[in-house]
Amino acid sequence: MSSEGEKLPDINLYPILNQQEASKVFxxxxxxxxxxxxxxxxxxxxxAELNLPKQESGIPVLYLGEQQVNLSITLYNHNEPAYDASLxxxxxxxxxxxxxxxxxxxxxxxxxxxxxxxxxEVGNPMNRGEVEFQLRFSPRNVSDDEKRLKFTLKANTTxxxxxxxxDFVLVADIVRVAELELRGVSNPEQVVYGxxxxxxxxxxxxxxxxxxxxxxxxxxxxxxxxxxxxxxxVKWPYQTETFTKNGKWLLYMMETPKVQGNGYCVVDPDIVxxxxxxxxxxxxxxxxxxxxxxxxxEARVKRQAPEEIRLDPRTLNIATMDCEEGxxxxxxxxCYFRDLQPDKNVLISIRARLWSQTFVEDYATVDRVDxxxxxSIYLDPQLDIRQKTDNDKAFAVTKALPDLPLYQKPEExxxxxxxxxxxxxxxxxxxxxxxxxKLGFFKRKKxxxxxxxxxxxxxxxxxxxxxxxxxFIGLLVDSVQGLGAGQKGSKTNCTEEPPSKWxxxxxxxxxxxxxxxxxxxxxxxxxxxxxWFKITRSVSK
Numbered sequence: 263m264s265s266e267g268e269k270l271p272d273i274n275l276y277p278i279l280n281q282q283e284a285s286k287v288f289x290x291x292x293x294x295x296x297x298x299x300x301x302x303x304x305x306x307x308x309x310a311e312l313n314l315p316k317q318e319s320g321i322p323v324l325y326l327g328e329q330q331v332n333l334s335i336t337l338y339n340h341n342e343p344a345y346d347a348s349l350x351x352x353x354x355x356x357x358x359x360x361x362x363x364x365x366x367x368x369x370x371x372x373x374x375x376x377x378x379x380x381x382x383e384v385g386n387p388m389n390r391g392e393v394e395f396q397l398r399f400s401p402r403n404v405s406d407d408e409k410r411l412k413f414t415l416k417a418n419t420t421x422x423x424x425x426x427x428x429d430f431v432l433v434a435d436i437v438r439v440a441e442l443e444l445r446g447v448s449n450p451e452q453v454v455y456g457x458x459x460x461x462x463x464x465x466x467x468x469x470x471x472x473x474x475x476x477x478x479x480x481x482x483x484x485x486x487x488x489x490x491x492x493x494x495x496v497k498w499p500y501q502t503e504t505f506t507k508n509g510k511w512l513l514y515m516m517e518t519p520k521v522q523g524n525g526y527c528v529v530d531p532d533i534v535x536x537x538x539x540x541x542x543x544x545x546x547x548x549x550x551x552x553x554x555x556x557x558x559x560e561a562r563v564k565r566q567a568p569e570e571i572r573l574d575p576r577t578l579n580i581a582t583m584d585c586e587e588g589x590x591x592x593x594x595x596x597c598y599f600r601d602l603q604p605d606k607n608v609l610i611s612i613r614a615r616l617w618s619q620t621f622v623e624d625y626a627t628v629d630r631v632d633x634x635x636x637x638s639i640y641l642d643p644q645l646d647i648r649q650k651t652d653n654d655k656a657f658a659v660t661k662a663l664p665d666l667p668l669y670q671k672p673e674e675x676x677x678x679x680x681x682x683x684x685x686x687x688x689x690x691x692x693x694x695x696x697x698x699x700k701l702g703f704f705k706r707k708k709x710x711x712x713x714x715x716x717x718x719x720x721x722x723x724x725x726x727x728x729x730x731x732x733x734f735i736g737l738l739v740d741s742v743q744g745l746g747a748g749q750k751g752s753k754t755n756c757t758e759e760p761p762s763k764w765x766x767x768x769x770x771x772x773x774x775x776x777x778x779x780x781x782x783x784x785x786x787x788x789x790x791x792x793x794w795f796k797i798t799r800s801v802s803k
Contacts, residue, residue: 296342302387302421304344308430310335310415313396322434324401324411327486327604331357331399333432334365336392337417343387344419351380351397352414356405360398367393388419401436406490406645410435438647440604441484442492444639446658449476455621456665462619467540471514472618477658478611479637481523485604489647492525493640494597494610499583499590499633500533502620509591510624511617512583512633513660516541523608525599533593581625584634610637621662631662 296302313332314322324331337349355377362372362382370393372382384393401411413432453473460470468474479496483489496519501509515534519527535541585592597610612635625631639654641647 296421302342302345303424304339304347304388304419304421305341305424306344306347306388306417306419307338307340307425307428308335308349308415308417309338310413310430310432312413312432312434314434317435322432323437324434325486326401326404326436326438327440327488330360331401331411331434333397333399333413334394335397335415336394337384337388338392339388339390341390341424342421343389344385344421344423345387346418346420347384347386347388348418349382349384350375350416350418351382352378352416353380353399354378354404354408354411356403356408357399357401357411358403360400362398363396365394365396367395370395372397387421404436406438408436409646438487438645439485439649440487440489440602440647441649442489442602442639442641443482443484443653444494444637444656445480445482446635446637446656447478447480448658448660449478451659452661452663453616454663454665455616455618456626459618459622462537465537465539467542468514468516468615469542471511471539471615472621473616474613475513475616475660476611476613477635477660478609479656479658480607480609481599481602481639482607483602483604487647488604489602489641490600490645491642492599492602493642494599495638495640496527496595496597496610496612497585497592497636498533498595498612499585499592499635501591502583502624503589503591510620512590512620513614513635514617515593515612515614517613519595519597519610519612521597521599521608521610523599523606524601525597525608527595527597527610529595530593533595579627579629581628581631582634583631585636590633616660616662621664625662626664628664633660633662634658 311334312322313334314324314329316322333351335349335351337347339347359372359374359380362370364370368385370382370384372380375381380397382395382397404411411434415430415432417428450473453475455472458472465471479494481492481494498515499512500515501512503509514537516539518529518534521527581589583590599608602608616633621631634657636655636657638656641649
């Protein structure tokens with residue numbers, strides 16, 4: 263024995279008295295409820311379902327950006343207890359585990375084993391019965407080339423399984439929804455041409471061409487997923503269609519279209535300022551203000567736009583310059599955008615000049631000329647992006663108005679002219695009635711009346727006066743017929759009446775038409791005629 267403070271001796275230097283007592287092997291049995299043979303024979307069975315909408319084929323579909331991936335799992339044990347029972351979930355590495363929710367059963371712990379395997383401990387032991395829980399995954403890192411998700415579930419235990427090969431497999435199709443919309447606007451919306459025209463051979467700067475206009479197209483992604491690659495196809499009207507090699511200039515493009523956002527435009531350099539006119543510094547400043555404050559600029563243009571008098575469309579002479587109608591020649595170019603995120607937008611600004619000389623020479627007599635550019639969205643079918651296509655096309659229209667007083671409001675007729683016309687018509691009517699009365703036109707024959715014998719000269723004068731009256735009445739009849747046939751809205755034709763009523767018809771209807779009276783004045787004239795008849799009848803009696 264060593265004394266206090268000394269090191270302990272090495273036991274290997276001392277002999278063992280009984281070599282058989284150096285080790286002891288024995289078996290300790292625990293109560294496992296595994297039958298008479300004390301061997302646990304379990305039967306694990308797993309079912310699962312993806313909580314996603316299904317297609318007509320029954321395959322679930324995942325709309326990226328719109329929802330998470332929820333996996334409902336039910337694990338059954340139809341036999342004896344399963345010790346160290348675990349469930350392994352194999353999933354794509356583009357899905358990340360978020361958490362679990364226990365629906366039925368005791369505590370269940372799930373821990374990622376690696377980027378593609380999730381291990382869930384469901385019980386030790388897991389007795390006869392079932393457990394139910396849900397797993398949530400995030401599809402945020404799903405690649406653009408991935409078309410389908412695949413899940414494999416495998417149950418495991420240290421007990422003996424009757425059916426060890428009972429894996430469960432789930433698949434889901436991936437759908438990318440990126441709702442895109444294209445809008446077009448012209449700034450300004452209306453321009454005036456004709457106030458300043460410079461011949462082409464004398465042009466030096468862009469201002470010599472005409473008014474500055476900008477067609478802007480806005481591309482919006484309402485989501486819920488990003489759009490990886492987008493093409494915008496633009497049709498730009500640069501000349502009138504004369505069915506010859508060269509037409510007349512319409513919208514003269516001053517520079518390559520500018521893009522706000524992750525994109526660019528590819529334009530043939532020959533169509534951008536082919537005359538190599540100088541761009542003034544003031545124009546560049548205007549463009550910068552427009553690009554920096556697009557919304558404010560648009561509102562300002564609307565306030566400063568020329569007043570447009572709304573006329574009947576049937577009387578408004580409008581010329582349209584449009585590629586789709588074949589009235590304009592167009593340049594075609596494309597703009598490309600990448601990774602347009604949800605709730606984001608990009609802009610394409612096309613700066614040009616309105617060629618005033620063309621409009622003054624060819625469209626000086628029209629009320630308005632509409633110049634239209636068009637754009638459309640194109641998506642590669644291989645990207646498999648689903649969206650509505652009814653808002654994939656847009657146009658921007660510039661309304662060009664001539665610098666002439668074409669929209670003058672009609673002058674109102676002065677009141678004194680109306681009163682004078684009414685009085686003149688009534689005077690003519692009274693004079694006509696008086697002449698007819700003096701000629702005896704309104705005298706009635708009474709029963710037993712016998713005309714007195716007259717001298718031949720007086721008889722001839724009577725016949726001559728009657729002939730004059732008949733000729734005068736004939737002229738009135740011709741006038742009434744012309745008025746009845748040519749006066750729009752008039753339904754009166756005195757020749758359709760019996761001869762005995764011609765005079766009355768002409769007196770009622772002809773004078774108002776001849777004097778240009780309306781329905782109100784015509785009613786007053788009828789009242790005067792009736793009043794005059796009463797007076798003449800009383801006098802004749």
